[in-house]
Amino acid sequence: MRVAVLVSGGGTNLQALLDAKNAGGLRDAEFVCVVSNRRKAYALERAKQNGIEAVYLPTVRFENREDYHIALRDILLERKVDLIVLAGFLVVLGDPVIQAFQGRIINIHPSLIPSFCGDGAYGLKVHEMALERGVKVTGATVHFVDGGTDTGPIIFQKAVEILPDDTPEVLQKRVMEEAEWILLPKAVDMFTQGRIHVKDGKAVIE
Numbered sequence: 001m002r003v004a005v006l007v008s009g010g011g012t013n014l015q016a017l018l019d020a021k022n023a024g025g026l027r028d029a030e031f032v033c034v035v036s037n038r039r040k041a042y043a044l045e046r047a048k049q050n051g052i053e054a055v056y057l058p059t060v061r062f063e064n065r066e067d068y069h070i071a072l073r074d075i076l077l078e079r080k081v082d083l084i085v086l087a088g089f090l091v092v093l094g095d096p097v098i099q100a101f102q103g104r105i106i107n108i109h110p111s112l113i114p115s116f117c118g119d120g121a122y123g124l125k126v127h128e129m130a131l132e133r134g135v136k137v138t139g140a141t142v143h144f145v146d147g148g149t150d151t152g153p154i155i156f157q158k159a160v161e162i163l164p165d166d167t168p169e170v171l172q173k174r175v176m177e178e179a180e181w182i183l184l185p186k187a188v189d190m191f192t193q194g195r196i197h198v199k200d201g202k203a204v205i206e
């Protein structure tokens with residue numbers, strides 16, 4: 001399957017996918033492009049280093065949100081993408097993309113959904129919210145993307161312990177290492193093998 005990865009930042013989740021591929025895994029996944037809304041996203045460098053097309057698509061180039069998402073959809077359709085992976089993509093996907101790729105978009109989120117998710121909950125902020133609330137366990141979630149923010153069917157979750165001296169940065173790193181970089185390659189591998197799909201609003205895993 002042809003896979004596109006959408007990013008906005010450092011791209012360590014993208015790197016986890018590329019590492020899995022380069023180690024001989026993800027046999028049914030071909031990474032065809034990486035799209036970023038931010039020019040300086042280091043994820044674009046990671047794509048180039050791995051011979052993958054890197055596309056910079058800033059929102060300011062478009063008059064409105066609808067036009068941005070039509071352009072994004074067309075980039076993905078032109079490349080005959082089968083699966084879209086949101087790996088730290090901080091633009092909420094618009095209807096044109098969601099409708100064209102129903103059941104074929106997955107996202108990684110750095111908490112145990114439905115905790116610490118939804119509008120405004122992204123990146124380091126998620127870990128700040130978890131520490132502020134004083135929860136003892138957090139984690140990460142891979143889920144299908146629907147029309148809402150972090151509301152789609154859940155595929156995998158993994159819990160991560162919170163330790164007394166954690167700062168948001170320390171916790172973010174632990175959640176990535178112990179959960180995100182494991183769950184995302186696993187989900188992409190299983191989806192591209194045809195072993196995960198949506199049925200009756202739930203993720204079915206075979």
Ligand code: GAR
Nearest residue numbers: 009010011012013088108110122123
């Ligand atoms: C990751 O922690 C990812 O889960 C999070 O952004 C970070 C991107 O890091 N995504 C969200 O918060 C989405 N709501 P990366 O660029 O190093 O992969």
